[in-house]
Amino acid sequence: MGTELTSDLPSERARHVLRILVEHYIREGQPVGSRTLSLTAGLDLSPATIRNVMADLEDLGFIAAPHTSAGRIPTAKGYRFFVDTLVRLQPMAEPDVVRLQGQLEDRFRGDAKAIASAASSALSALTSLAGVVTIPRQQKATLRHIEFLPLSGRRVLAILVVNDAEVQNRILDMDRDYTEEELRRAANYLNEQFTGRDLSEVRTRLRANLDGTREYMNRLMLDSIAGHAPKAGTESAGYVLSGETKLMNFQELSDVEKIRQLFEAFGEQREILTLLDRSVAAQGVQIFIGEESGYRILDDCTIVTAPYTVGDQIVGVLGVIGPTRMAYERVIPIVEVTARLLGAALNSDPNAGPDFGLRPDLNSGS
Amino acid sequence: MGTELTSDLPSERARHVLRILVEHYIREGQPVGSRTLSLTAGLDLSPATIRNVMADLEDLGFIAAPHTSAGRIPTAKGYRFFVDTLVRLQPMAEPDVVRLQGQLEDRFRGDAKAIASAASSALSALTSLAGVVTIPRQQKATLRHIEFLPLSGRRVLAILVVNDAEVQNRILDMDRDYTEEELRRAANYLNEQFTGRDLSEVRTRLRANLDGTREYMNRLMLDSIAGHAPKAGTESAGYVLSGETKLMNFQELSDVEKIRQLFEAFGEQREILTLLDRSVAAQGVQIFIGEESGYRILDDCTIVTAPYTVGDQIVGVLGVIGPTRMAYERVIPIVEVTARLLGAALNSDPNAGPDFGLRPDLNSGS
DNA sequence: CCTTGACACTCTACATGGGCGATTGCTAGC
DNA sequence: GCTAGCAATCGCCCATGTAGAGTGTCAAGG
Numbered sequence: 001m002g003t004e005l006t007s008d009l010p011s012e013r014a015r016h017v018l019r020i021l022v023e024h025y026i027r028e029g030q031p032v033g034s035r036t037l038s039l040t041a042g043l044d045l046s047p048a049t050i051r052n053v054m055a056d057l058e059d060l061g062f063i064a065a066p067h068t069s070a071g072r073i074p075t076a077k078g079y080r081f082f083v084d085t086l087v088r089l090q091p092m093a094e095p096d097v098v099r100l101q102g103q104l105e106d107r108f109r110g111d112a113k114a115i116a117s118a119a120s121s122a123l124s125a126l127t128s129l130a131g132v133v134t135i136p137r138q139q140k141a142t143l144r145h146i147e148f149l150p151l152s153g154r155r156v157l158a159i160l161v162v163n164d165a166e167v168q169n170r171i172l173d174m175d176r177d178y179t180e181e182e183l184r185r186a187a188n189y190l191n192e193q194f195t196g197r198d199l200s201e202v203r204t205r206l207r208a209n210l211d212g213t214r215e216y217m218n219r220l221m222l223d224s225i226a227g228h229a230p231k232a233g234t235e236s237a238g239y240v241l242s243g244e245t246k247l248m249n250f251q252e253l254s255d256v257e258k259i260r261q262l263f264e265a266f267g268e269q270r271e272i273l274t275l276l277d278r279s280v281a282a283q284g285v286q287i288f289i290g291e292e293s294g295y296r297i298l299d300d301c302t303i304v305t306a307p308y309t310v311g312d313q314i315v316g317v318l319g320v321i322g323p324t325r326m327a328y329e330r331v332i333p334i335v336e337v338t339a340r341l342l343g344a345a346l347n348s349d350p351n352a353g354p355d356f357g358l359r360p361d362l363n364s365g366s
Numbered sequence: 367m368g369t370e371l372t373s374d375l376p377s378e379r380a381r382h383v384l385r386i387l388v389e390h391y392i393r394e395g396q397p398v399g400s401r402t403l404s405l406t407a408g409l410d411l412s413p414a415t416i417r418n419v420m421a422d423l424e425d426l427g428f429i430a431a432p433h434t435s436a437g438r439i440p441t442a443k444g445y446r447f448f449v450d451t452l453v454r455l456q457p458m459a460e461p462d463v464v465r466l467q468g469q470l471e472d473r474f475r476g477d478a479k480a481i482a483s484a485a486s487s488a489l490s491a492l493t494s495l496a497g498v499v500t501i502p503r504q505q506k507a508t509l510r511h512i513e514f515l516p517l518s519g520r521r522v523l524a525i526l527v528v529n530d531a532e533v534q535n536r537i538l539d540m541d542r543d544y545t546e547e548e549l550r551r552a553a554n555y556l557n558e559q560f561t562g563r564d565l566s567e568v569r570t571r572l573r574a575n576l577d578g579t580r581e582y583m584n585r586l587m588l589d590s591i592a593g594h595a596p597k598a599g600t601e602s603a604g605y606v607l608s609g610e611t612k613l614m615n616f617q618e619l620s621d622v623e624k625i626r627q628l629f630e631a632f633g634e635q636r637e638i639l640t641l642l643d644r645s646v647a648a649q650g651v652q653i654f655i656g657e658e659s660g661y662r663i664l665d666d667c668t669i670v671t672a673p674y675t676v677g678d679q680i681v682g683v684l685g686v687i688g689p690t691r692m693a694y695e696r697v698i699p700i701v702e703v704t705a706r707l708l709g710a711a712l713n714s715d716p717n718a719g720p721d722f723g724l725r726p727d728l729n730s731g732s
Numbered sequence: 733c734c735t736t737g738a739c740a741c742t743c744t745a746c747a748t749g750g751g752c753g754a755t756t757g758c759t760a761g762c
Numbered sequence: 763g764c765t766a767g768c769a770a771t772c773g774c775c776c777a778t779g780t781a782g783a784g785t786g787t788c789a790a791g792g
Contacts, residue, residue, distance in 0.1 A: 033784050046736050051785065069743050069784040145515055149527060159525060159533055161515060167525055167535040245633065248626040256622060260614040263629075267611070399755055412765050417756065434772050435755040 010060060010081075017041055017053050018062055019086040022074045026325050029251060031071030076290035076324065079302070083287055083328050090329045092337050096126065100338060104345040112136050116240045119318055119342050124243025126334050129322030130266075134239045134276055136308070136316040136346060141199040146190045146224065148183035156183065158224035162199065172223045183220075190221055199225050238273050241266055250323045252300050265297045276317045279305040285336050290324045300324055304331055306339035310346045318342060376426060383407055383419045384428055385452040388440045392691055395617060397437030442656035442690065445668070449653055449694050456695045458703050462492065466704060470711040478502050482606045485684055485708050490609025492700050495688035496632075500605045500642055502674075502682040502712060507565040512556045512590065514549035522549065524590035528565065538589045556587055565591050604639050607632055616689045618666050631663045642683045645671040651702050656690045666690055670697055672705035676712045684708065 010018060020041045024032045034047040034054060041050070054072055057063045062078035065071065074082065092100075103122050104115065116133040123131030145161040156172045194202045206222050244266060247253050253262065265271050275293055279286040288303040304326075305319030319335055320326075376384060386407045390398045400413040400420060407416070420438055423429045428444035431437065440448065458466075469488050470481065482499040489497030511527040522538045560568045572588050610632060613619050619628070631637050641659055645652040654669040670692075671685030685701055686692075 031784090035784075047784090048736055048738090048787095049734085051787095052735090055786080065785085067743060069741090069782090071784065145513075147511075147513060147525075149511055157527065157533070159513075159527070161523065161525070167523070167533065169533040245626050245629045248622050248629075254622045256614050256620045256625065259622070259625070260611045263611045263614075267608075397755095401755075413755090414757095414765055414767085415763090418764090421757080431756085434770095435753090436773070437755070 008060070010057060010062065013043070014053050014057055015086060016043065017050065018057055018074075018078065019082065021054075021057075021063065021072065022078065022082045022086070023329075025073055026327055029325060031066055031073050033071035036071070074324075076292060079289045079324055079328075080292070083289070083332070087329050087332070089333050092126075092330075092333050097337060097341075100126070101341050101345075104341055113240065115342070115345070116316070116318075117242065119338060120240045120242040123318065123320050123334065123338055124246060126338075127320050127322065127326075127331050128243075128246050128249075129320040129326060129331070130241060130244040130247055131318075131320050132239055132241045132272065132276070133318040133342075134273075134316040136310070136342075143190075143194050143197055143199055143202055143225075145195065146187050148178075148187050148220070148224070150178055150180055150183060156220065156224075160225065170224065172220065174220065174223075178220070186220055238269060239276065241272075244321075247322065250325070252323045252325060258300065261297050262301070265295070271295045271297070272321075275303060276305060276319070279317055279319070280307055280314055283307070285332055285339075287328075287332075302326055302328075304328075304335045306335050308339040308343040308346075310343055315343075315346070374426070376423060376428065379409070380419050380422055381452060382409065383416060384423055384440075384444065385448065387420075387423075387429065387438065388444065388448045388452070389695075391439055392693055395691060397432055397439050399437035402437070440690075442658060445655045445690055445694075446658070449655070449698070453695050453698070455699050458492075458696075458699050463703060463707075466492070467707050467711070470707055479606065481708070481712070482682070482684075483608065485704060486606045486608040489684065489686050489700065489704055490612060492704075493686050493688065493692075493697050494609075494612050494615075495686040495692060495697070496607060496610040496613055497684075497686050498605055498607050498638065498642070499684040499708075500639075500682040502676070509556075509560050509563055509565055509568055509591075511561065512553050514544075514553050514586070514590070516544055516546055516549060522586065522590075526591065536590065538586065540586065540589075544586070552586055604635055605642065607638075610687075613688065616691075618689045618691060624666070627663050628667070631661070637661045637663070638687075641669060642671060642685070645683055645685070646673055646680055649673070651698055651705075653694075653698075668692055668694075670694075670701045672701050674705040674709040674712075676709055681709075681712070 017037060020037060021032050024036065024040065034050040037050045037054075038045055038047040045053075054063065057078075058065070058072065061075060062081055063072040064075050066073060100122050103118055112135050116135050120131040120133040123129075123133070125131075141162040143160065143162055147159040149157040149159070151157050151171065154174045154177055156174055156178060158170050158172055160168045162168060190202075194205070197205075202225055203222065206218050206225075244263065247262065248259055253259055275288065275295070275298075279288075285304060285306045287305075288298075290299055290302065293301070293303060298321075300323055301321055302324045303319055303321050305317050307314040307317050309315060318339055320331060322331070383403060386403055387398050390402065390406065400416040403416045403420075404411055404413040411419075420429065423444075424431070424438065427441060428447055429438040430441050432439060466488050469484055478501055482501050486497040486499040489495075489499070491497075507528040509526065509528055513525040515523040515525070517523050517537065520540045520543055522540055522544060523535060524538055525533065525535045527533055556568075560571070563571075568591055569588065572584050572591075575584055610629065613628065614625055619625055641654065641661070641664075651670060651672045653671075654664075656665055656668065659665075659667070659669060664687075666689055667687055668690045669685055669687050671683050673680040673683050675681060684705055686697060688697070
């Protein structure tokens with residue numbers, strides 16, 4: 001074994017053994033020994049030879065032994081190499097794809113959260129892992145109607161109807177009091193000028209007018225449609241999680257204390273959310289294995305994510321959380337397809353999504 | 367031991383022993399033996415005598431031995447007797463009460479769900495158990511402004527502003543198309559006639575008019591303010607749960623499978639909700655111990671609930687879920703006081719008039 | 733130079749069995 | 763009616779033994 005040992009990469013044969021080992025471990029959940037590999041690898045090698053190969057793989061850090069005489073299990077590095085170069089992806093079964101598509105479109109009439117929930121549940125059901133979907137931020141919002149109401153203390157209530165039937169409202173703190181008449185004029189102006197226009201367009205046009213005579217009104221109107229900027233949606237809530245109890249079925253996570261910490265992390269949301277945000281950057285499926293996430297709590301977990309798009313805009317991220325020992329060859333395609341289908345479902349009808357910033361309310365839709 | 371055995375109720379001395387035993391078990395979590403009781407009961411009885419008393423208590427079904435020579439632990443019936451007649455409630459510490467009050471009032475500016483969340487978190491923090499609060503249903507809603515927008519396909523979007531700054535909207539499926547003009551007239555009528563009135567009043571008045579000429583309009587207007595009836599709030603969401611991970615800290619529940627089932631029940635919501643609903647009927651604190659809940663999953667759990675009121679209307683239920691072995695003497699007052707304070711916080715509105723009511727979840731999402 | 737069979741070694745999991753301690757039930761005696 | 767004492771019971775702990783699985787290594791063979 002002189003030749004390979006000098007390299008950082010395992011030999012062809014070692015790669016094959018590693019793949020079989022990882023696959024076997026994912027399937028059985030037990031450390032894999034040389035005898036087993038010798039029998040199942042299809043290489044016609046004796047256990048002793050396999051042991052040599054395994055020793056090499058261990059030196060390279062791809063596998064490790066929990067203790068003497070217990071076979072080997074993949075390390076995070078091993079899983080990483082596996083998903084990067086060894087895994088043989090299993091396309092989703094066609095019926096599953098169709099069903100998934102149906103589920104996402106069925107729910108489509110609901111608000112964004114309902115759709116995200118549906119996707120999350122579907123992910124969880126398909127993978128038997130925890131599904132997680134960030135609530136989509138919509139980038140297209142067409143102004144339908146706007147209304148202002150004066151409140152006490154220099155505050156104004158703005159009510160926007162966008163995308164046909166979606167109502168948003170926000171309370172504006174103003175510099176001075178406005179009369180009902182003033183507010184009505186402002187609303188009329190906006191409704192006349194901008195009904196049917198995209199909010200971003202409204203925003204730019206208003207901003208262009210800012211120097212003109214109607215300055216103070218512009219301020220009011222600008223404020224009323226602000227908060228639709230991309231930043232919103234991150235502050236509160238953020239994602240939908242489902243099927244987290246499924247994680248308890250894995251022995252690796254059957255330690256009560258571990259589960260507790262994991263669930264607490266889910267409740268905290270912070271870590272998970274920044275992790276999901278990280279994968280907005282990348283195109284396509286991204287995978288965080290064990291320590292790679294950088295969060296101690298997730299050391300035994302892998303997160304598989306994919307952003308989903310409307311048009312060519314990324315509007316959210318979805319994925320699953322499970323033990324490092326998950327069925328990558330099935331999970332990766334599922335996450336990939338779900339992201340694509342969710343994007344497609346959101347795309348097919350502009351009526352549905354909510355806008356960012358403001359969340360769907362209790363009475364509509366749901 | 368002749369006299370007491372004939373009765374269903376334990377003797378005075380036996381009650382005392384039972385109380386000490388339950389208290390001790392709650393504190394230590396270990397089966398309590400006769401020797402321990404002899405030392406701590408303050409009765410100056412020898413272990414042997416205590417044993418006789420314990421035998422009586424066991425015959426009556428108040429305590430049981432997990433196995434020979436392991437001391438006794440309370441049965442559900444034992445706990446029941448304890449909380450009904452033996453427990454010495456410990457009033458909440460004054461600083462805790464003040465802090466709790468502050469927390470509930472701080473959050474008041476938020477929507478109903480935020481308040482419920484605050485109460486739930488507080489309950490969880492104070493008791494180290496899982497806190498649960500049903501989302502208050504609003505019983506008072508003053509109409510501020512209403513607006514109708516025609517949608518495609520005989521649908522109408524109704525936007526209501528109630529209680530000063532709270533926006534609600536619903537989509538109405540109508541029998542025929544309405545013109546913008548018609549809708550404007552309807553809205554004007556409602557705004558003129560009913561601004562400042564309570565929605566329930568609006569409803570009754572409209573209903574009274576139903577036979578008149580404006581019948582079809584009445585139908586539209588009635589529909590628009592429907593859904594504010596007491597039924598709302600039960601369908602979706604329903605309650606806020608926090609601190610459920612705390613339950614994992616109890617040995618009784620440290621079995622992963624049990625915890626999993628429990629968490630799944632939390633997710634399902636059905637059982638918990640009907641259980642909470644059951645306690646709406648009763649005044650004051652209600653306690654479901656172990657099997658009493660009727661749900662197998664909660665066999666090892668106790669639920670302590672109390673309805674909370676605004677005015678004299680019960681608007682929701684709150685409580686805690688924990689192992690049967692919980693510190694009843696502390697938990698009961700906490701639940702009681704929290705219910706009272708939550709009601710008080712909801713009742714006194716710093717923002718507007720005395721009858722301001724609540725704001726359901728609109729702007730702040732989940 | 734690689735592969736293989738053989739062998740010794742290590743470690744875990746499981747079962748066995750004895751001793752210890754806690755607690756009970758019973759009975760005789762106060 | 764209470765108490766002391768005693769035998770019996772049972773769970774828990776620990777030490778020991780055993781079986782099984784897997785490893786590392788080495789020397790022989792292709």
